[in-house]
Structures are given as structure tokens and as C-alpha cells.
Amino acid sequence: MLLFTFITYHSLFIIPNYFPIFASISETKETSMSRKKKELPLIENVQIVDIAAEGKAIAKVDDMVVFIPYVVPGDVIDLQITRKKNKYAEGKPVRFVTYSPDRAEAFCEHFGICGGCKWQILPYAEQLKFKQKQVTDNLTRIGKVDLPEIQPILGSQKTEFYRNKLEYTFSNKKWLTLEQLRSGENFADMNMDGLGFHIPGMFDKVLDINKCWLQDDVSNQIRNFIRQYCHEKGYTFFDLRNRGGLMRNLIIRTSTTGELMVIVVFYDDEKQQQEDLLKAIADKFPQITALLYIVNQKANDTITDQEVLTWKGNDFIYEEMEGLKFKIGPKSFYQTNSEQAYNLYKVASDFARLNGDELVYDLYTGTGTIANFVARQSKKVVGIEYVEDAIEDARFNSMNNKIDNTLFYAGDMKDILTQDFINEHGRPDVIITDPPRAGMHDDVIKSILFAEPQRIVYVSCNPATQARDLSLLDEKYKVTKVQPVDMFPHTHHVENVVLLEKR
Secondary structure (H helix, E strand, C coil), X not given: CHHHHHHHHHCCCCCCCCCCCCCCHHXXXXXXXXXXXXXXXXXXXXXXXXXXXXXXXXXXXXXXXXXXXXXXXXXXXXXXXXXXXXXXXXXXXXXXXXXXXXXXXXXXXXXXXXXXXXXXXXXXXHXXXXXXXXXXXXXXXXXXCCCCCCCCCECCCCCCCCECEEEEEEXXXXXXXXXXXXXXXXXHHCCCCEEEEECCCCCCCEEECXXXXXXXCHHHHHHHHHHHHXXXXXXXXXXXXXXXXXXXXXXXXXXXXXXXXXXXXXXXXXXXXXXXXXXXXXXXXXXXXXXXXXXXXXXXXXXXXXXXXXXXXXXXXXXXXXXXXXXXXXCCCCCCCHHHHHHHHHHHHHHHCCCCCCEEEEECCXXXXXXXXXXXXXXXXXXXXXXXXXXXXXXXXXXXXCCCCEEEEECCHHHHCCHHHHHHHCCCCEEEECCCCCCCCHHHHHHHHHHCCXXXXXXXXXXXXXXXXXXXXXXXXXXXEEEEEXXXXXXXXXXXXXXXXXX
């Protein structure tokens, strides 16, 4: 009874491993029997003591560390162990004995199910405290290099509606919540088509989203209109397992300039249905400045290798920063928190200490945002990026902003940034690098060590891989500044900028 009361009152805490309604009765019975054989303990009155990776929290039971989602330090819970290893375990709360004084009320109706914004139940000041700790722990435990005092994290002014891009998935088998399962509805007669986010760890399950707090509310309006239109017209939603259906994905991008890009991704190539939907979207939302569509019939959802067709307006939108305009195409990478990106780039620029005489290499340049941002304080900037379309945007951005001291190259970083490349273009005075979450390839680090710039500014969205790379650079470089930046409120993700100077 206590568990049911908690779920009803908060409408936010969902037991993660309930079964989907479209499982057959026999499958459910088999699952129940197999679970009984592997029954794990229920432990009462367990206190949550710390925050862990991936938005989980930590409890300590005897000598065992247990990782638990959707709780915060200070909560006291009855804990169900769901998985046990030699050195750690995973679990879920089945009853809250007392709530932490640091707990906040989740504002999103989908909290605890979609997997996003897991830290809604932490006040923002507490989120920043734990992100600062995450950076410190990673750099000290993994990097094991000498560090200066780490600067206080820069928080985001916006903590809601701060993203400029969201991607949604259509599914003909939407995920059902625990409340729906308990409601007694006749699911055989229920429309099972959904449009929203993937359930974590389940590629073929999609949670139907009513309202998301991450992007400007126009995103919610567009998504909900498209779903309703498709329901009314009988359009088929994608079957993620069997590969079929008309509607596959929806991507919405906004910008601080007020421009709006909508990309509809179809699977079946049904021209008339496609045209009818696109016309309906254009008529309903005349503020859309780039209405694009794709027919993607390959196995995965990525669009980098797909032809993008324009239905209305331009095939790009503009973003603006410090008087510079940046062209953002459908395949372009751009920091997803536009306003906080400015603060991030300001930190990178300040760390670089450019006076106009430096040759700068900008690695993983994307659409050349950082490269063009620092070009006015540099002698020359050379940018390298894997995605050809992004490099085309980077070149356009330089031309459009009347910047003539940049050069951009497309290709795999480890193949482009070689000793021959460095000998041809010159040894850089400063390298700015902003790699993906996996960090830098060993060959890239070797090339950086060969280039021997005076300063390296390392921007990272993953302090763990950044710490690993810092240890490899330590033979020639000393860390002299560290500045964490929060780009993603209500999540465990954190950006970190490190300045390394030649020993």
C-alpha cells in the first residue's frame, strides 16, 4: 500500500523493470518463473550516501556498494537488489522510509520512465555540487596528474527549455506506464502508436511524450500535432523490430535567432502521404523556416549518409554568437545549449590567451564554431572534422562572417593530423580540441605531442576520457587551469575545460 501511494502521489517513480503490455501471457509466466529462481534480497532502512555515474546514487550495505536510480543522498529506502556481482550490486527502491531534505519535486510527468533529466529531484545548486565533484574525482582518480585548484562550476542560466535540438522516434508499440497497466484499460482496443523517446536499454520501446521540458514549447506543439495528424489519417508508425511503417523519426532544431528547423524522417516511400503531412505541418506552423524530409530505409537511424530534401524554406538555420552568424544544417553538430555554449567558448578563448600572432589548430571543429570564434584573435586557424557536411558549413561560416584566416579539412582525425600534415601547415602555437565522448585516439595524442604547441585547450563532455588523455599528455604538459561548465541541467552530464601548458 505504501508503494502504491507513493507512485500515485508523485506520478514520477516507476519500477524500471516492469514488462511491456505487448508481451504474451506465456512470456509473462515464463518471466515470472525465471525471476523466482533468481530471487534477490530486500533490504530495509538503507540510507543513500552519495551520487554515482549515469545519474544513479550510492548506498552501502555491509561491504557492498549498491547503485540505485531515482534517489538522492539523504533518502532512506527499502531496497530491492536486482543484480549482484562480486564487488557491487544494483537495486531499486520499493518504499521510501524518509525523504532527503535535499530532495526536490520532479516537474516532468515522464520522470522516471523516459530516462532523461534524472536529477530533477535534486535542487539545481546540489546538481552543480555533484557535477563539480564528478570532475574532481575523474581528474584525480583516473588522470592522476598534478592539478591546480579547480574553479567553481559555471551553472546554466536556463535550467528548462535550454536545448536547441531534440530527436523523437515513432513506434507502433509504445511503452506503457505502471499506472496504465494498473488502470484496467482494454489494451487490445488501445492505439499503441507512440512518438517520443526510447526507453533506456530497450531499442524497440518508445515512450509516448506529452510534454518535454528540454526544448522551447513549440517543439511540444509540433510533435503533438504530427502525432495527432498521423493517428487521424491512419499513417503507420515504424516497427523497430520488423522494419516497416511510414513514420520513422522527427528532429526539431531551434536557434536564438528565432529560426526553426523540422526534419521528418520516413521509412516507407509513400509520396502522397508524405506530401499531405508536410503541407499540413507547413500550414499549421508558418514560423518554420526550414521544413525538410528524408526517406531512410537503412538499418539505423543516423542521417549523416542520407539525402535531405527541402519541402519549405532553407536547408539550414542560423545561430548567432558575439556578432558572428553560424549556419546550422540538418547534419551539423552544434552545442545543444546555445546560450551556455557562449560561456563555454569564452572560457576556451580565455584559456588560449591569443594575441593575434598564433597559429591555432581546432580539432573536432564541427561547423567551425570555435575556430571562427577565435579567428579574430589569431594569425591563422586550421580546423579538422570528420563530417564533410559540417566542414562545408564551417567554410561557409568563415566566408559569411568575412573571416579569411581559416582553413578546414574533413576526414578521420587520426588520418588527417599526421606529422606530414603538421610539417606542411606548421607547428601550432595553440591546439584547441573538443573530441566526442570517447576522447582522443592514441595516434591523435601522439601527433599533438609531436606538434608541441605551447598551450592545449581541452574541451570535454566526458571528464573520465579527458582524464585518461591528460595522463597521456602529462609527459610534456602540465595542467594549469580547470573550469567545469554545466551545459545540461537535470542530467549527470558535465563539460570541462582544461588548459595544459608545455613543461
